Amino acid sequence: NAGVTQTPKFQVLKTGQSMTLQCAQDMNHNSMYWYRQDPGMGLRLIYYSASEGTTDKGEVPNGYNVSRLNKREFSLRLESAAPSQTSVYFCASSLLTGGLTLGANTEAFFGQGTRLTVV
Amino acid sequence: EDQVTQSPEALRLQEGESSSLNCSYTVSGLRGLFWYRQDPGKGPEFLFTLYSAGEEKEKERLKATLTKKESFLHITAPKPEDSATYLCAVDSGNTPLVFGKGTRLSVIA
Numbered sequence A: 001n002a003g004v005t006q007t008p009k010f011q012v013l014k015t016g017q018s019m020t021l022q023c024a025q026d027m028n029h030n031s032m033y034w035y036r037q038d039p040g041m042g043l044r045l046i047y048y049s050a051s052e053g054t055t056d057k058g059e060v061p062n063g064y065n066v067s068r069l070n071k072r073e074f075s076l077r078l079e080s081a082a083p084s085q086t087s088v089y090f091c092a093s094s095l096l097t098g099g100l101t102l103g104a105n106t107e108a109f110f111g112q113g114t115r116l117t118v119v
Numbered sequence B: 001e002d003q004v005t006q007s008p009e010a011l012r013l014q015e016g017e018s019s020s021l022n023c024s025y026t027v028s029g030l031r032g033l034f035w036y037r038q039d040p041g042k043g044p045e046f047l048f049t050l051y052s053a054g055e056e057k058e059k060e061r062l063k064a065t066l067t068k069k070e071s072f073l074h075i076t077a078p079k080p081e082d083s084a085t086y087l088c089a090v091d092s093g094n095t096p097l098v099f100g101k102g103t104r105l106s107v108i109a
Helices: none
Strands: A005-008 A010-013 A021-024 A031-039 A041-051 A064-066 A073-080 A087-094 A114-118 B002-007 B011-014 B019-025 B032-038 B045-050 B056-059 B062-066 B070-075 B084-091 B103-108
Touching: A010 B019, A021 A031, A021 A087, A031 A064, A031 A073, A041 A064, A041 A073, A041 B084, A073 A087, A087 B045, B002 B084, B019 B032, B019 B084, B032 B062, B032 B070, B045 B056, B045 B062, B070 B084
Parallel strands: A010 A114, B011 B103
Antiparallel strands: A005 A021, A021 A073, A031 A041, A031 A087, A064 A073, A087 A114, B002 B019, B019 B070, B032 B045, B032 B084, B056 B062, B062 B070, B084 B103
16 A cells, blocks of 8 residues: 655755655555655645645745645645755655544655755 | 743663653644644654543553643553653644654664
8 A cells, every 4th residue: 555655756946946745545545645754843834735627835835835736636846946945855645634524534654754954 | 833842852761660751732723622642754753642631541551631731641550662752732722733853763672
C-alpha cells in the first residue's frame, strides 16, 4: 500500500523561484492537508482541503497556494520562494476533517516529506 | 484557541527504564486525541486514537491514557528502537488536527 506519496523528496530553490509540491493518496480519503515542520515549532498547518472542491487556510498560509486537483491529489505551490520557506513539508490525508461525533475517523496519515531549501 | 503542550521536550532513558510522556491540551470540545511516532527524516506514523476520559490503548511497550486535561504515553522497559520523537495532536471538531511540538526520546543501550 502506497498511502500518501509526495514528490519531490528534496529540492533546492533560489530566492524568487517557483515550484509545486505534489501529493497523492490512495486511501480514498476525503480530506487532505499540507503542514510544514521547523525545529522548535512543531507541525504547523498551511492549507487543507476538507473535501474535493474545497480549500481553506491554516495557521501559516502566506506565500503559498494550493489546488485540490481531484479526490486523490492535493498540490502546494510556492509562487516566489523566500528563505523563510526553508522547511520540511508534509502532506497528510484523513477520512474526515473534524470529528462531529466520537470515533469519526479523523486520524491523519502522512507522507514521507519534502525537504526544501531556499537559498 | 486549541492548544497542545508536550513535556518534556527531550527525554533520555536507559534501556529498560520505564517512563511517561505528557500531553496537556486545551480545546473547546475534544473529539479525539492522537499519538504519533516520528523517526528522523520520516513522516509521522499514527499510533493511537483516544476519545474519552478513562480510555486506554496499548501497542507493544506503549500505553496511552486520557484524562479530561491531559494524556500520557507510558513506555514500559524501552528498547533503543523506541528512540523517536513522539507527537500528540487533538481534534476539537470541524478543524484539522492541532499538534504539540513533540517529545524527543532517546533510549540508550
